[in-house]
Amino acid sequence: xxxxWIIQVIGxxxxxxxxxxxxxxFAMNRPPQNDAATLNPARxxxxxxxxxxxxxxxxxxxxxxxxxxxxxxxELATALIDRYDLSGDPDELNEAMVWVDRRWDLSxxxxxxxxxxxxxxxxxxxxxxxxxxxxE
Numbered sequence: 001x002x003x004x005w006i007i008q009v010i011g012x013x014x015x016x017x018x019x020x021x022x023x024x025x026f027a028m029n030r031p032p033q034n035d036a037a038t039l040n041p042a043r044x045x046x047x048x049x050x051x052x053x054x055x056x057x058x059x060x061x062x063x064x065x066x067x068x069x070x071x072x073x074x075e076l077a078t079a080l081i082d083r084y085d086l087s088g089d090p091d092e093l094n095e096a097m098v099w100v101d102r103r104w105d106l107s108x109x110x111x112x113x114x115x116x117x118x119x120x121x122x123x124x125x126x127x128x129x130x131x132x133x134x135x136e
Contacts, residue, residue, distance in 0.1 A: 093125045
């Protein structure tokens with residue numbers, strides 16, 4: 001009985017050694033990665049080459065909205081919803097909802113909120129958003 005237990009313990013250690021050896025072998029053969037960019041995205045963004053001078057209107061609105069400009073926030077959300085109407089890309093609608101959520105208390109967002117409730121609550125991206133749940 002005791003011999004059986006010792007054999008199981010030795011077998012467990014052997015299996016663990018084989019698995020850990022395989023993991024080390026796979027880790028040694030992986031392609032090199034830029035771990036600094038993975039660990040610190042802000043540093044990676046700072047190290048990235050600068051964008052050309054022809055920065056798009058949406059990028060400018062994103063920068064201004066991120067700095068707290070309420071008008072840019074509203075214009076950005078409206079522009080993203082307009083782009084969603086043209087392209088049907090759910091990422092555009094999702095980003096618009098993120099910007100709406102950031103400053104939902106703005107007085108000018110009432111029209112935008114009504115537009116969202118009237119036209120987009122059936123969309124998968126917005127279906128469970130609080131605006132749609134309250135609008136029911």
